[in-house]
């Protein structure tokens with residue numbers, strides 16, 4: 036198909052060619068031993084436009100660990116179960132501390148700053164564990180529906196590897212439980228959360244999955260309503276302000292798009308009413324965001340004039 040995304044194909048190719056320039060400037064995530072073994076020198080980018088067109092460069096069909104990007108989809112799913120009541124238990128402001136900070140949980144007395152820091156995502160996971168009979172299976176089905184790809188699954192080795200080192204998340208869940216903000220068993224919730232993070236998607240799948248967020252919650256191909264009216268705008272607002280953790284301000288300045296990153300090295304970004312973009316390159320900066328991915332989005336947004344501002 037030669038649609039809107041294809042017009043960007045030459046720029047995407049240039050960006051992919053340029054990516055090796057950033058290799059060696061960051062470090063692959065080491066908190067998950069299995070991810071530490073990933074080849075750091077990889078790059079992929081995919082753009083999916085509302086007309087159904089997709090353009091890519093690099094290894095755009097290679098699946099990677101989506102990690103914290105799962106938090107966007109688990110949030111959408113939790114909101115479909117509990118609606119706005121979720122916000123009694125989780126805030127909507129940037130946390131100003133690292134995504135796995137325990138100090139924040141104490142300062143906030145168990146009401147996490149937002150759903151994209153780990154404690155917030157644990158509360159979200161609690162909602163799913165409480166309402167879905169098989170939450171991990173339900174979550175994968177939800178991703179598949181958004182991305183329209185039956186290939187998406189969980190990398191159980193990555194999940195097991197993370198669980199062997201997830202002391203901080205177990206501690207956060209215990210603290211949240213102590214504050215009365217988890218209904219289920221804290222260990223079971225960390226287990227489910229870790230498996231959500233271990234979902235694997237390619238750049239093409241991730242860009243497609245985010246497309247409804249660029250289209251007022253509707254599947255652009257069928258018009259099917261995947262999110263109720265108004266919700267995609269709110270999710271985008273949260274991604275813009277909290278999606279890149281402590282780098283959200285810098286990202287808004289340099290890129291100007293709602294986005295969410297994960298320590299697997301991917302970033303997904305939304306251009307409302309136009310397209311969704313995903314990038315993947317495993318080396319991360321100190322704040323946990325992909326170095327080459329951040330730079331790629333900065334260039335794409337600048338040259339294709341995509342900033343929401």
Ligand code: GLN
Pocket residue numbers: 066101102103104134135153197204229232296297298299323
């Ligand atoms: N699973 C990771 C964790 O809980 C996700 C972190 C991330 O991608 N920022 O630490």
